[in-house]
Amino acid sequence: MTSPCFGQLLNNSQEMSKIEGLSPEMKSVWIDTKLKQLEILTKNDLEIVDREIIGIMAVDAMSRIHNILKDYKTISCSVSGGSDSDVVIDILARSTSRFKDIHFIFFDTGIEYEATKQHLVELENKYGITIERRKAVKSIPYCCKTYGQPFLSKRVSDIIHRLQDNGFQWEDEPFDVLYARYPKNRASLRWWCDNWGEDSRFSIRQNKWLKEFMVANPPTFKISSKCWDYAKKAAAKQYQKEIGADLTITGVRKAEGGARAEAYKSCLSQYDGESTDHFRPIFWFKDKDKQEYNVACNVHNSACYTDYGLKRTGCAGCPFSQRFEDELKAIEEHEPKLFNVINHVFGDSYEYTRRYKEFAREQERIHGH
Numbered sequence: 001m002t003s004p005c006f007g008q009l010l011n012n013s014q015e016m017s018k019i020e021g022l023s024p025e026m027k028s029v030w031i032d033t034k035l036k037q038l039e040i041l042t043k044n045d046l047e048i049v050d051r052e053i054i055g056i057m058a059v060d061a062m063s064r065i066h067n068i069l070k071d072y073k074t075i076s077c078s079v080s081g082g083s084d085s086d087v088v089i090d091i092l093a094r095s096t097s098r099f100k101d102i103h104f105i106f107f108d109t110g111i112e113y114e115a116t117k118q119h120l121v122e123l124e125n126k127y128g129i130t131i132e133r134r135k136a137v138k139s140i141p142y143c144c145k146t147y148g149q150p151f152l153s154k155r156v157s158d159i160i161h162r163l164q165d166n167g168f169q170w171e172d173e174p175f176d177v178l179y180a181r182y183p184k185n186r187a188s189l190r191w192w193c194d195n196w197g198e199d200s201r202f203s204i205r206q207n208k209w210l211k212e213f214m215v216a217n218p219p220t221f222k223i224s225s226k227c228w229d230y231a232k233k234a235a236a237k238q239y240q241k242e243i244g245a246d247l248t249i250t251g252v253r254k255a256e257g258g259a260r261a262e263a264y265k266s267c268l269s270q271y272d273g274e275s276t277d278h279f280r281p282i283f284w285f286k287d288k289d290k291q292e293y294n295v296a297c298n299v300h301n302s303a304c305y306t307d308y309g310l311k312r313t314g315c316a317g318c319p320f321s322q323r324f325e326d327e328l329k330a331i332e333e334h335e336p337k338l339f340n341v342i343n344h345v346f347g348d349s350y351e352y353t354r355r356y357k358e359f360a361r362e363q364e365r366i367h368g369h
Contacts, residue, residue: 034059054296057289058091061281065095068268068279072247076103076240076276079123079131081116082313083301084251086123087282087290090299092249093127095281103243104131109231110139111316111342114335119302134239138230140315141345148222149349150319152207152356157225157320162188170218172211209360217355221348231315240276252280255287308334317342319349 035054069075077092079085093099106120120131138146148164150157166185171178175193179186189195192211196202204211240248252264267283282290293299300306304313308330314320316338317327328350332339343350 034063055289055292057285058293058296061091061285062095064267065092065281069096069098069247072277074103074243074245075101075247075249076105076243076245077249078236078251079104079106079120080251080313081106081113081119081123081302081304082251083290083294083305084253084256084282086299086301087285087293088249088251089123089127089129090297091281091293094297099127100129102129102249103245104129105236105239106131106133107136107232107235107239108133109136109227109315110141111338111345113302113304113313113316113331113338115303115308116313119304122300122302134235136231137234137238140227140231141341143224143227143230144345147226148224149346150225150227151219151223151349151352152210153320154225154228155202156207156210157223159188159191160219161222161224161226163192164219164222168192170214172215209363210356212363213356213359217352217359219352221352223349227315245276247277247279249279249281251282253285253290254283255285303334317346319346319353324350324353 075098077088079089089104092102120133123129124131144150148157148161151160163182163185166182168182168185168188171181173181175189175195178189178193182189191202191204194204194211236248239245254264264278264280264283267280269278271277285293294301302313304310310327310330311323312321312327317324317331321327328339328342331342
């Protein structure tokens, strides 16, 4: 099965380059022609407020959606209530006649914004769809209590969790000495001892002064990223299996960074029937593309963005976020009950992260960096 991906409106990347090289007037004509073709093919009557600012990236995504979805029988689409998810739903509605056949699913992690829940209702009313609500296999509060709290990033949390499971004492010793002491932790010890090299994305030095901090301040609470595994990943796999999905759609964008975006090289992952194929229709959207699309197509985001001032709406208050302090302030103001819950669930990680950041700032001052 082959389907068009980035730069393949006419099945080759050279065509994209040709279109980019057109004059603004000719480019506008080309975009308008493609939009009208899709409107006829999909029979959608959604208004485009400003056709002038819809970019080639958006029209390319629409064309990919129209062509790719024809190859699949049962399609699911994960809805998070976030801004990327909003674009995905709208662009699907404009790009495929199979829109109403798609299974839309929201996975409730056990820690969700009330604004997100309300936004799901707004999306259902606007697009005439039903978004199924599904509980996590194991909720985030349960996972944090049972396995540990997330700290800094998924990769860091996974490694620390493996070390903790084997009774690691955070010794500052050479790799050979530690490997003899903890033979089941070779890969994790390579991270701890910086054996991957400072430029490697697996290097502990990617988080400056972290090793020095942990040697001086060993964690006194369990650390883990299993909250993501059970609340989102496992729930999604379970749902896909239940409905027999051969394609699942998500709003992952390369520009957003993070472990999810880094795991993919293109918009479509195909597994030859061994697993559900994954399609990321806005994978190549930059922030500018998304903003222009929102204006052109009258896409409205949840109150988390418009009223709370949040930049992201992943798991509420997630310690992985570099801006979790700002999120906490907004949550305290707008959803005080949720604020109390997330401080109970993630409190140890918040405090440990604050101590680490202060330690790093102090080291920078001392060493004059």
